[in-house]
Amino acid sequence: MSLRIAIFDDNKNIRQSITLLISTNPDMEVVGSFGNVLNCVNDCLKCEPDIVLMDIQMPGMSGIEAVQLLKQELPTIQILMQTVFEDDDRVFDAICAGASGYVLKDDLKNKLIDAIKELHFGGSPMSPSIARKVINKLQIPEKISKSTVNEYKLTPREKEVLLCIVNGLSYKMVAAELFISYETVRSHIKKIYEKLHVASLTEAVAKAIKQGIV
């Protein structure tokens, strides 16, 4: 059975050349070709593609929004983005929205067929430079959480108490959970407030989660 492919691109010439390119491959067929994404969900419901080629820049609704919609309604569809520039944020947004891979338009002739095959095989084709950007984004939250964890110097017990609080337990419940008295919980909380420079449970919870302390 051949791979069913749908194309979304506002440039008719590009759609045609992609269609031509794909038609040279016996294992693939173009089942739809659309110049806008306004009805992308319905379009895909009709032509039932396995893989969607989506231009990142589309008139009306952006390709990124379209990805989000498509993935929501038809989560099994694999989406391959195409773009002219390697634009950090747009690429990242597209991937977050549910795109599985990436090709530059310059490379279409050389890499499109391979990219489609890789996508179908469970991979995510993307240029190394895009991969680096994705990785960079991924590493930011890790850096925050790992570097600041010990800045506050909470003791193990204080972390336990804080974790309980973050999980929604009241002082009483924390006391029961940790087999200590209500007053001991209070003592720990007081220390936590000092160390975190906060003055209420809500602030402590917010800081604990945002800074990755728990």
Add this chain to the structure above:
Amino acid sequence: MSLRIAIFDDNKNIRQSITLLISTNPDMEVVGSFGNVLNCVNDCLKCEPDIVLMDIQMPGMSGIEAVQLLKQELPTIQILMQTVFEDDDRVFDAICAGASGYVLKDDLKNKLIDAIKELHFGGSPMSPSIARKVINKLQIPEKISKSTVNEYKLTPREKEVLLCIVNGLSYKMVAAELFISYETVRSHIKKIYEKLHVASLTEAVAKAIKQGIV
């Protein structure tokens, strides 16, 4: 000036064959070759590599921990991981720890030189299947935050109130901030509790942050 490369791999044969492979390229030179990572930071301080090839599985300390240490002490070093298997979690951990790229040991002969070049050029070489796994990990938090934001159907006003609470304001302060009465704040909070299925400020704050509502 040629690229300075250090190798960390517990298998001597592999180190030798990598050295041989690299020596065929005039733009690269192996400046260090080590069978363990116990002194990796000192080793790298001495031989000053631009790029480190690190086996993900090392005796004593794992390659992942080594990556973390190296990146902490020598953040400019680019690290290329090598592994036998495409192990989701380990790969992901290595990348979070600071690795910039990835090659399978099977592919060394074909891809190592290219991978090193790409790494140095600012890219992140990795197989499409690894890229997919990285993307998958990346999409998890996004999916939670983007898909559940509207699930709770908080009104704009309720979101404002919740945001204030998350920022550590008390009911009184929220009232002052939003120019409404204390009782109105309470009404909103009650509604928020219902919609979020929580019963305390701390739970609301935790849920709001974790689910990306604010």
Add this chain to the structure above:
DNA sequence: TAACATATCCCCACTTTTGGGGATAAGAAT
């Protein structure tokens, strides 16, 4: 040994939050 950190517990008075009602007005949806 003395100073320090951790973990445990206690009291009082005060503030804040919570649960349970209820009410009004403006605007959107049926």
Add this chain to the structure above:
DNA sequence: ATTCTTATCCCCAAAAGTGGGGATATGTTA
């Protein structure tokens, strides 16, 4: 025209949290 949603406000009594004091015991460090 009526229902629904949103946003606003009110009261009371109970529960929970906060601030500012203490105290004791067990270790570790200097």
